[in-house]
Amino acid sequence: MLQYTMDGTYLRNGPGLWDLGDYGFRHLFDGYATLVRVSFRDGHAVGAHRQIESEAYKAARQHGKVCYREFSEVPKPDSFKSLVGQLASLFSGNSLTDNSNTGVVRLGDGRVLCLTETVKGSIVVDPDTLDTVSKFEYEDKLGGLIHSAHPIVTDTEFWTLIPDLIRPGYVVARMDAGSNERQFVGRVDCRGGPAPGWVHSFPVTENYVVVPEMPLRYCAANLLRAEPTPLYKFQWHLESGSYMHVMCKASGKIVASVEVPPFVTFHFINAYEEKDEEGRVTAIIADCCEHNADTSILDNLRLHNLRAFTGEDVLTDARVGRFRIPLDGSPFGELEAALDPEEHGRGMDMCSINPAHLGKEYRYAYACGARRPCNFPNTLTKIDLVEKTAKNWYEEGAVPSEPYFVARPGAVEEDDGVAISMVSAKDGSGYALVLDAKTFKEIARAKFPYGLPYGLHCCWVPRDK
Ligand SMILES: CC1=C(/C=C/C(C)=C/C=C/C(C)=C/C=C/C=C(C)/C=C/C=O)C(C)(C)CCC1
Numbered sequence: 001m002l003q004y005t006m007d008g009t010y011l012r013n014g015p016g017l018w019d020l021g022d023y024g025f026r027h028l029f030d031g032y033a034t035l036v037r038v039s040f041r042d043g044h045a046v047g048a049h050r051q052i053e054s055e056a057y058k059a060a061r062q063h064g065k066v067c068y069r070e071f072s073e074v075p076k077p078d079s080f081k082s083l084v085g086q087l088a089s090l091f092s093g094n095s096l097t098d099n100s101n102t103g104v105v106r107l108g109d110g111r112v113l114c115l116t117e118t119v120k121g122s123i124v125v126d127p128d129t130l131d132t133v134s135k136f137e138y139e140d141k142l143g144g145l146i147h148s149a150h151p152i153v154t155d156t157e158f159w160t161l162i163p164d165l166i167r168p169g170y171v172v173a174r175m176d177a178g179s180n181e182r183q184f185v186g187r188v189d190c191r192g193g194p195a196p197g198w199v200h201s202f203p204v205t206e207n208y209v210v211v212p213e214m215p216l217r218y219c220a221a222n223l224l225r226a227e228p229t230p231l232y233k234f235q236w237h238l239e240s241g242s243y244m245h246v247m248c249k250a251s252g253k254i255v256a257s258v259e260v261p262p263f264v265t266f267h268f269i270n271a272y273e274e275k276d277e278e279g280r281v282t283a284i285i286a287d288c289c290e291h292n293a294d295t296s297i298l299d300n301l302r303l304h305n306l307r308a309f310t311g312e313d314v315l316t317d318a319r320v321g322r323f324r325i326p327l328d329g330s331p332f333g334e335l336e337a338a339l340d341p342e343e344h345g346r347g348m349d350m351c352s353i354n355p356a357h358l359g360k361e362y363r364y365a366y367a368c369g370a371r372r373p374c375n376f377p378n379t380l381t382k383i384d385l386v387e388k389t390a391k392n393w394y395e396e397g398a399v400p401s402e403p404y405f406v407a408r409p410g411a412v413e414e415d416d417g418v419a420i421s422m423v424s425a426k427d428g429s430g431y432a433l434v435l436d437a438k439t440f441k442e443i444a445r446a447k448f449p450y451g452l453p454y455g456l457h458c459c460w461v462p463r464d465k
């Protein structure tokens, strides 16, 4: 039993529509964005879902085919288009999708934004009606066609990373709440490889932005290819090295750039500053959902694999990867598992934390883990990074999405609140699940009258804001 009444709206975004007439997408990340909401009030929950009306979605509906470059698919040309023409439309951004199927965030000024990795795929939505309101236009000269799908958003600001594919590196930018103008903070030059590493997300601490450079790098040639390659728009460059860079938020200066063991991550969990007895910052600790430097998770997430569970244990292993980045000028950083991955069945992705601990020392993370054998993360897990243990929720045949932590209003303790997930049950039905974040036991479930597609990331819009 909850000792308080939840009052607000949970929103979840994700690719939810993979079929256009006779044609079906092949990868999870290609689907057209479906926004789901569950509004909690007076002990009741009311749900709804709707497609985001991106240009890419509307064109696909109108013409019955893919019209923009999605994660893995590109439009089939009606007529021969020269390589030069294709290059021009790619580099102008015209052919890129605006299918904002990845994240949803509530900005400090109250606007709710759906996001993907293309800059043009930033779309303002109405959290009550789920209407597509407008494009979010960045009113600055920073440009960039792609950016991190996960900006860091607080009540006062928004931090983003813009990879530079021409001069391999990353631009770090920040935007004030209420503004549409990103401001240049600094630049990180890549240390290896022909192109920047994929930056789906990145972490920050109170004073620093951490810029990961993983050996899974963007690939201009693959961006152009008509058919998906094994690593889609990316290439694995083990020889190029893996690096973590640390930029001072205030000055834009790089204060550390270290080589680290190879890694594959999409989601950073959090980061914080490690201090000595005198209060001097000695290192940055950055945690992520790390796939043991193995890119096969991308293949795991092909729809064909997800729809065909044979009972074989095919989900690749993942862990909470903890980086330690020293700030004393040492050339190397460390990467180790923060706890025994067996605690969460060697599955680890789709994480959230208490936002009050963003960039600060923290103890708990919530994520999807695994009960094996499985072909997809099938548990919800609460990770205790101090005790190095996990509490797991599991229901046979169910597929839960990201457990999203929502603090109890007035909470002091880090895990005082709930974790909300949308679950697809074994029989295809769907429900919103509310777990007590402390005990990780079920408090309530609200059944949808129909099944729901899998979804990715969430946010919470409190009613009084
Ligand atoms: C449309 C273009 C691109 C799009 C990239 C997108 C849409 C990337 C989305 C990435 C996501 C949703 C990653 C999620 C990872 C989840 C995992 C690993 C879960 C595991 C299991 O629980 C570019 C590729 C940027 C190229 C331009 C065109």
Ligand SMILES: [Fe+2]
Residues within 6 Å of the ligand: 102, 149, 150, 200, 266, 267, 456, 457
């Ligand atoms: Fe993500």
